[in-house]
Amino acid sequence: MAAERGLAAEACVGQVVLPGDLLLLPASYGEDTEGERLRLSTGAAPAGRLLCGPGLRRSGAGLLVTKCGLLRHRPAGGGAFWVDSQQKRYVPVKGDHVIGIVTAKAGDVFKLDVGGSEPASLSYLAFEGATKRNRPNVQVGDLIYGQFLVANKDMEPEMVCIDSSGKSSGMGIIGQDGFLFKVSLGLIRKLLAPKSEIIQELSQLYPFELVLGMNGRIWVKAKTVQQTLIIVNILEACEYMTAEQRRQALPKFSGN
Amino acid sequence: MMEHGPGPGAGPVRAAGPVQGGQCRLRPLSCEQGLLSRPDGSVVFLQGDTSVLAGLYGPAEAKLSKELPDRAALEVLLRPKVGLPGVLERSREQQLRQTCEAVLLGALHPRTAVTLVLQVLSDAGSLLSCCLNAACMGLLDAGLPLRSLFCGVTCALGPDGAITLDPTARQEQEARAVLTFAIDSCDRKVLMATTRGSCSVKEIHQCMVVAQNASDTIFRFYRDSLRRRYSKC
Secondary structure, eight states, X not given: OGXXXXXXXXXXXXXXXXXXXXXXXXXXXHHHHHSOOOOOOSSSOOOOOOEEOTTEEEETTEEEXXXXXXXXXXXXXXXEEEEEOOOSSOOOOTTOEEEEEXXXXXXXXXXXXXXXXXXXXXXXXXXXXXXXXXXXXXXXXXXXXXXXXXXXXXXXXXXXXXXTTSOOTTOEEEOSSOEEEEOOHHHHHHHHSTTOHHXXXXXXXXOEEEEEOTTSEEEEEESSHXXXXXXXXXXXXXXXXXXXXXXXXXXXXXTO | XXXXXXXXXXXXXXXXXXXXXXXXXXXXXXXXXXXOSSSSEEEXXXXXXEEEEEEEEEEEEOOTTTOOSSSOEEEEEEEOSSSOOOHHHHHHHHHXXXXXXXXXXXXXSTTEEEEEEEEEEEOSSOHHHHHXXXXXXXXXXXXXXXXXXXXXXEEEEOTTSOEEESOOHHXXXXXXXXXXXXXXXXXXXXXEEEEEEOOOHHHHHHHHHHHHHHHHXXXXXXXXXXXXXXXXX
C-alpha cells in the first residue's frame, strides 16, 4: 500500500510489517556520519551504531523490510531493530548453538546435518581434550551439540564443540537414549528466553534433561519413556496452545 | 517481464463485475497458512471458487547441475487438477518463476534451491492470478527474504469492450481477450503481463490501470491475514 512507504520505524514497533515496507529512521542516526565533527564535551552520549537485524536491510535513508513479522526494537547500545518472524527452515548463523546429526566421517572431519542447505563440517580436534592420539568417539548417527564458528552465505558452515577458551561448556556428543524432534524456530526462541514460563511449568512435572538447538531441534530425556513422550507432546503442542490452555493441560499429567 | 506505469490518458473504464452496481469487484478472497507439516511454507488461497494449494521448500540443498553460484535457483511446479502437466502448465510455470525471481532476494542464499509446488484444487476462472497470489503468500509463510510483495489480477474484455475483473470460467470463455497482470506492491509496477485473445494497446492500458487499482484490495487482504496470524503470538 502506498501509505506503508516511509513510515517512522519507531511507530511500527510491535506491529506486523511486510516485505517492501520502508521504515524511516529518525535523523539522529545519520548525524554523526555526515560531518566529521570533533566532540569537545564528553557530556552528550555518542549516538552509537544502529544494528539492522534479521529481516531488515539498509536502503538509502531507511530500512527495507524483507520478511514479514513483528518489528522489535532494543534501545540499548545504539539501538537495534529486527523482525520477529515465524519460520521452519533454519539458515546457519555464526555463534548459534545447534544440534547436528552426524551423517558422514570424511578423514579428519565429520559432516553434520543441521537442517540448513549444506551439511556443516566439524573437525575431530574441536572437542575438549581432543588430540591426534586421543580422538573423540563419534559414530555416524550421533547427536552433537555445538556452535557455528563460520556461517555465511558463501562458505560451508563449520561447527566446533569448544568455546574460545577451549572449554566445552555443555557442548559435545549428546548421550544415549532420549528423543529428538523438530519444532518451529519461533518456539525455540520463546523457550530460550530467560525465565521461560513453559520450561518453569514443565520442570514442576518431573525431572528431565533438555537440549535446545537454534535450528529447531529439541532433545529430551526423562526417567521413563512415557514421561519423555509426554514432555515431547507438550512441547510440540505449545506452538498452538495459549498460556491458559497450557496451564489447564499440565496438571493432568502430574500423576505419572 | 514488462515494467509499465499507467498509460497516458486512460479513458473512462466501463466495468461489469460479477456483482451488481457496475463496480469492478474481486470475488471474496480467503487463505489459510501453514496447513501442511512437511513444506517450509504452505498456503491455500481461494478466490471465489478457484483455489490453489502452494507448498514451498527452501533454501535447501541444490543438485550440482542446477545450482547457481550467485543466487538461489527457483523451481516452480504446477500440477493441474486432473491429468498430467502439459505445455500450458509449463508456460505458466515459467511466468510464475520469472515473477517470483524478480521479487525474491536470491543473492542472500547462493547455491541453494527454492522449490514452489502449486496444486490446482479447483478452477473456476482466473487461475493464473490465484496461482500468483498463492505463490506470494507461500513465500511469506516460508520466511524467504523478499524485495516486495506481488499479486495477480485477471481482467476479461467483453466483445463490447467492457472490462470484467476476476472473471469466472464462463466469463473467460465469452470474453474477447483475457489479460493477467502480476503487480508489485512497492510502486504498483507491472511485473508480468500475459494476454490470451485480441485487444488494442489502449485497452491493455485500461486493463492495467484497473488491475493496479484492484491490487490495493489484495495487498490489504495480505496485511490483514498476516496481522491475524501474528496476533496469536
